[in-house]
Amino acid sequence: MIAAVLAIALGALAFDARELPGIEVTGVRPLSGKAITNYSHADLDGDGLTDILLDDAILFQRQGGYPAASRYALPDAGDAARLQAWNGDLYLWSESLLSRYRWHERGWERVVAYALPRPETDPLPAASGATGGRRQAFLHDFDGDGTPEVFSVTPEGVHVFARHGAGYNEAGLLNILPGRRITSDAVPRLWLPEARRLSFPVLKMACRLVMEGDGITVLLREAVDSETVRYGRTRYRWDGEQAVARGTETTQAVASYLHPCRLNDDGMLDLAGGCEKTSETTMLPLPVYETWASLDGGKTFHVRRSASIPGFRPRCAFVDFDGDGQADMITEETGLFEGGAREAMSRLLTLPEVGHTVRVFRQQDGGFARQPALRAVFVIRLESPAAAQGDMFSRYRAGKLVDVSGDFDGDGSRDLVVQDRIDRLSVHLVRDWIFRSTPDAVLSIDRAAQFAVADVNDDGRSDIVLHEEGKMSRVYFSREEGP
Amino acid sequence: MMGRVLTAYGVEVTKALRQRFTALGPALVILAVLGALPVHPVARDGVSDYAFVAYVIPVALNSLGLLLLLVYCAGLVSGEVADGSIRQTLVRPILRHEYILAKLLLGMSYAVLLTLTAVITAWGIAYIFGEMRGVSFGGDLVFADNEMLATGALATLAGLAPQFAAVAFAIMVSTFTRNGATATGVTVGLWVLVDLVKYPLGMAPFVFTTYLEMPWQVFSNRCEAVDAYWQPMLYYCLACSGGTFLVCSLVAIVVFHRRNFPA
Amino acid sequence: MAVCISLNKVSKCYGSAVAVSGLTLEAKRGEVLGLLGPNGAGKSTTLHMLCGLVRPTSGAISIFGKDLRSGFVAIASRMGVLVERPAFHDYLSVRRNLLIQARLARHSVNVERLLNLVGMARLSHAKVRSLSQGQRQRLGLAQAMLTEPELLILDEPTSGLDVESTEEVLRMLRRLADDAGVTIVFSSHLMHEVEVLCDRVAILNEGDLIACEKTDDLLSFDLTRVEVLVDGVEGASKRLKDQPWVSSVSIKGGRLHVTLKEPNTHQLIHYLVTAGYQISGVLPRRRTLKDYFLKVMNR
Numbered sequence A: 001m002i003a004a005v006l007a008i009a010l011g012a013l014a015f016d017a018r019e020l021p022g023i024e025v026t027g028v029r030p031l032s033g034k035a036i037t038n039y040s041h042a043d044l045d046g047d048g049l050t051d052i053l054l055d056d057a058i059l060f061q062r063q064g065g066y067p068a069a070s071r072y073a074l075p076d077a078g079d080a081a082r083l084q085a086w087n088g089d090l091y092l093w094s095e096s097l098l099s100r101y102r103w104h105e106r107g108w109e110r111v112v113a114y115a116l117p118r119p120e121t122d123p124l125p126a127a128s129g130a131t132g133g134r135r136q137a138f139l140h141d142f143d144g145d146g147t148p149e150v151f152s153v154t155p156e157g158v159h160v161f162a163r164h165g166a167g168y169n170e171a172g173l174l175n176i177l178p179g180r181r182i183t184s185d186a187v188p189r190l191w192l193p194e195a196r197r198l199s200f201p202v203l204k205m206a207c208r209l210v211m212e213g214d215g216i217t218v219l220l221r222e223a224v225d226s227e228t229v230r231y232g233r234t235r236y237r238w239d240g241e242q243a244v245a246r247g248t249e250t251t252q253a254v255a256s257y258l259h260p261c262r263l264n265d266d267g268m269l270d271l272a273g274g275c276e277k278t279s280e281t282t283m284l285p286l287p288v289y290e291t292w293a294s295l296d297g298g299k300t301f302h303v304r305r306s307a308s309i310p311g312f313r314p315r316c317a318f319v320d321f322d323g324d325g326q327a328d329m330i331t332e333e334t335g336l337f338e339g340g341a342r343e344a345m346s347r348l349l350t351l352p353e354v355g356h357t358v359r360v361f362r363q364q365d366g367g368f369a370r371q372p373a374l375r376a377v378f379v380i381r382l383e384s385p386a387a388a389q390g391d392m393f394s395r396y397r398a399g400k401l402v403d404v405s406g407d408f409d410g411d412g413s414r415d416l417v418v419q420d421r422i423d424r425l426s427v428h429l430v431r432d433w434i435f436r437s438t439p440d441a442v443l444s445i446d447r448a449a450q451f452a453v454a455d456v457n458d459d460g461r462s463d464i465v466l467h468e469e470g471k472m473s474r475v476y477f478s479r480e481e482g483p
Numbered sequence B: 001m002m003g004r005v006l007t008a009y010g011v012e013v014t015k016a017l018r019q020r021f022t023a024l025g026p027a028l029v030i031l032a033v034l035g036a037l038p039v040h041p042v043a044r045d046g047v048s049d050y051a052f053v054a055y056v057i058p059v060a061l062n063s064l065g066l067l068l069l070l071v072y073c074a075g076l077v078s079g080e081v082a083d084g085s086i087r088q089t090l091v092r093p094i095l096r097h098e099y100i101l102a103k104l105l106l107g108m109s110y111a112v113l114l115t116l117t118a119v120i121t122a123w124g125i126a127y128i129f130g131e132m133r134g135v136s137f138g139g140d141l142v143f144a145d146n147e148m149l150a151t152g153a154l155a156t157l158a159g160l161a162p163q164f165a166a167v168a169f170a171i172m173v174s175t176f177t178r179n180g181a182t183a184t185g186v187t188v189g190l191w192v193l194v195d196l197v198k199y200p201l202g203m204a205p206f207v208f209t210t211y212l213e214m215p216w217q218v219f220s221n222r223c224e225a226v227d228a229y230w231q232p233m234l235y236y237c238l239a240c241s242g243g244t245f246l247v248c249s250l251v252a253i254v255v256f257h258r259r260n261f262p263a
Numbered sequence C: 001m002a003v004c005i006s007l008n009k010v011s012k013c014y015g016s017a018v019a020v021s022g023l024t025l026e027a028k029r030g031e032v033l034g035l036l037g038p039n040g041a042g043k044s045t046t047l048h049m050l051c052g053l054v055r056p057t058s059g060a061i062s063i064f065g066k067d068l069r070s071g072f073v074a075i076a077s078r079m080g081v082l083v084e085r086p087a088f089h090d091y092l093s094v095r096r097n098l099l100i101q102a103r104l105a106r107h108s109v110n111v112e113r114l115l116n117l118v119g120m121a122r123l124s125h126a127k128v129r130s131l132s133q134g135q136r137q138r139l140g141l142a143q144a145m146l147t148e149p150e151l152l153i154l155d156e157p158t159s160g161l162d163v164e165s166t167e168e169v170l171r172m173l174r175r176l177a178d179d180a181g182v183t184i185v186f187s188s189h190l191m192h193e194v195e196v197l198c199d200r201v202a203i204l205n206e207g208d209l210i211a212c213e214k215t216d217d218l219l220s221f222d223l224t225r226v227e228v229l230v231d232g233v234e235g236a237s238k239r240l241k242d243q244p245w246v247s248s249v250s251i252k253g254g255r256l257h258v259t260l261k262e263p264n265t266h267q268l269i270h271y272l273v274t275a276g277y278q279i280s281g282v283l284p285r286r287r288t289l290k291d292y293f294l295k296v297m298n299r
Helices: A002-009 A340-350 A392-397 B002-017 B020-035 B050-083 B084-090 B096-127 B145-176 B180-197 B212-221 B233-258 C043-050 C073-075 C094-104 C109-116 C133-145 C163-180 C189-195 C235-243 C266-274 C289-298
Strands: A013-019 A025-028 A036-037 A038-043 A049-053 A057-059 A071-074 A084-088 A089-093 A097-104 A107-115 A149-154 A158-166 A166-172 A205-210 A214-224 A228-238 A243-250 A259-263 A268-280 A287-293 A302-307 A328-334 A351-363 A372-380 A402-406 A415-421 A424-428 A439-444 A452-453 A463-467 A474-480 B135-137 B142-145 C003-012 C018-028 C032-038 C060-061 C079-082 C151-155 C183-187 C200-205 C208-213 C221-230 C245-253 C255-260 C278-288
Touching: A013 A097, A013 A302, A013 B212, A025 A038, A036 A452, A049 C208, A057 C032, A071 B084, A097 C032, A097 C094, A107 A166, A149 A268, A158 A452, A214 B050, A228 A259, A243 A328, A243 A415, A287 A328, A302 A351, A340 B050, A340 B212, A351 A402, A351 C200, A372 A392, A372 C289, A402 A452, A415 A452, B002 C094, B020 B096, B050 B145, B050 B180, B084 C163, B096 B145, B096 B233, B145 B180, B145 B212, B145 B233, B180 C221, B212 B233, C003 C043, C003 C183, C018 C183, C018 C200, C018 C208, C032 C043, C032 C189, C043 C151, C060 C255, C073 C278, C079 C133, C094 C133, C109 C133, C133 C151, C133 C163, C151 C163, C163 C183, C163 C189, C208 C289, C221 C235, C221 C266, C235 C245, C235 C255, C235 C266, C266 C278
Parallel strands: A372 A415, C032 C183, C032 C200, C079 C151, C151 C183
Antiparallel strands: A013 A474, A025 A036, A038 A049, A049 A057, A057 A071, A084 A089, A089 A097, A097 A107, A149 A158, A158 A166, A205 A214, A214 A228, A228 A243, A259 A268, A268 A287, A287 A302, A328 A351, A351 A372, A402 A415, A415 A424, A424 A439, A452 A463, A463 A474, B135 B142, C003 C018, C003 C060, C200 C208, C221 C255, C221 C278, C245 C255
16 A cells, blocks of 8 residues: 555656547447547557557657657548558558558558459448448458458358468358348337338348457347347357357346446356336435346346436446456446435535545456445536536536546556546546545546547557547547656 | 433423323324335335335435424423423523433434334334345345344434434524424524535535435445445534534523523 | 522613612511512512523622522522413423422422412312413412422412412411511512511612612501591691691591691690590501502602
């Protein structure tokens, strides 16, 4: 503990603000704590520093920053071309050509181009690991030879193209996808006369693909009834020609708000999610948010309940908080309804602030600890009482004011950032599970700005990205403040 | 001094036992508990009925019970001032602060009476007609019955602290005023006013009214398997309630000490 | 006799209104002291200060040689108080009210005997709310006497009582003073009561003590005002009017009412006898409290 205090005292936190046009961090994946970005990282100029790959440009890192002068457009391969960085090279896959580019001095040099027609695809959801848009993944080294195979997902299956000599040939069509089913999307029974039309049921292929090593995992979601689903996981190995099934496992029927995820590396399918319930023990029908997790494919569950507000969703419910490789459970609890119905009414009507508690339950011994390892309590100023439904309260309700996914000091332990005023962000460093209510850094922000957390420069320390409607994103790069 | 206080307290109890309002309070509390049964039925259906206890006690105790307690205590001194009977008492060998202490003891006893009535009735109904087998959730037994009992017992005890503060507050107002109706009006009015301004003025954590239902909320949260902690709320609750009790009692004694009781 | 009550420059103000101003007064043990005065004179305030219901603004009160403030408990245990229009706990019985008072005074009491004393034995179990004003007054007296006090402070003790009861109560109080040596301080509007009961009377007006006299002194004969039973009333009247030592002469009911400038009845008798009148009686007029009261009030 003394060491932690000393470390905090010696290494104060500082932020350098930069405007980075085009950068967007739209949120965080609630079951993994990973940032959802419109860019990916790669070192494309070979200087050992991480560059930022956008859909239309590359931002090279220079002297710890991304100056405007280091922003370069990507090679022109048509708007529809997919792009992916691989081993320091940039791959662009247009309708009929797969090109590999390498950065040279001050421009792109096409190293090689392969004639490789892209299969026609339905507008499928992105495969796991892809981030959407032009940067949808299409390269994966299934055979481990250092040369990536190309894959493309269509309703027929997964097309895999392997390198043969000077070109890529289709090595196989892996028929591993589930059949399309009619979705239960509700069709209105009553139509306005001018809007009357025949509507065909929508067909949907509800599955997710995960590429790992020589395998492809297909995750299938099957609705049991309106409230429960069952997940199936089939693992395939690609043997160079076809997919060989390695095993299938199916979960119990579980609540539809549970989603498959990876909370540890035990190889078992994990499920996690959350839902809102209503308290039965109070005069006011107060909402309770339940955070669920199963580490054994739905056989047993770990549930934590927290007092909530209607419609509240935590930004992130599972994150590897302590860097031990296992996701820990995060619960957020509002203090708005503390103290019973009378007190809650009083607070709703008159108090322009809200007490908020974040709890972290460590994953250990095949479960989640009963008692939280960390309990952080903040007071968030809402500008007006909750009953007035102001802007701050709307943001609070949407779970936009608290983030636990960042690691600002790079110690492997997540830290907390809270927008506790409409014009202020407070960063609280956590070391050795010690939370201090006094913030380690405070950032003044515009009232309209919304924040997100991501390690933009990939230096192991999370940064804060501010978005504001009609303005360029502003990134606050974290660094250790020198003596 | 304690002997005289206890004597006066004995007299107050004797008087209270013969007043209708004294019995009306517990009767209404019991009715409130029974009245909650249609809203929150209790049955032997395999589901523990702690939720009934958690639901009904704050309703019976912190809404109705609190009002009864305030009305009762607000009239303890002012009622006797209004009908003049206080003059018969104050010419007896008892000091004025001893008289106020006896009244405080009586008010506290009434708070205990209402609390025990609500708690015993609610737990009794739940045990007799329902099931109390601990709180289970997600297949786990989150809190065993004895843990819930202990939580309930602690909530009962902790819940008394702000009620005692409320007693002192009402008696303090009672010493300012000349009759029971005014005292009740002023007490409830001040209470509402304090509740309205305590949050905007940022003094809510230091006002005992904030903690009236909190102990039972811990119980309620545990019924819901929601994580709930006694600390630091319990310390705040005890400190604020204790502080308010002392300050209000002291003010009541000083004010009462300075008052004249002419014809 | 030892001093039982001592008020030394005691004042009581309610804001700018002065209820009692610098009152200095003493009552000896076994003495019956009556407080007289018009409405608002400060009688009740003085009594309330004596029993601790009203705090003096200034001055010192000591009872039984103890300061009232510091020795209140000891004093109150030897004191019985009847306040004006005594109020009780209406929802309790007569008996329960007395028992409660006795318990507060930490004194055992024979309730039946006490109620007998004030003529309320049959109402022992009646609720106080059913009592008449007179019965409440009797109950007030009973509770004042329940600790067998050495000092009784009574504010209008016979208020609401009928004539017979009033006489009975006055006799009882007098007996208490005479036989048991109880000190009684009381206020009344009724001169007759004060005359009958008091050893000493203090007259208050607008908060000031304007007179304090022994009752016996006040109630002596007035030798300047005589009633003469004489034959030839008309003639005697005419002759007396011419005398320089006579103030006034009148005839009422066949009797001669003479007011002398000096209390010299011998001169009057000698003059009439010398003048040949037959005197069958000379009656000096007895002074009344009312006379004294009016006299000091006018002064």
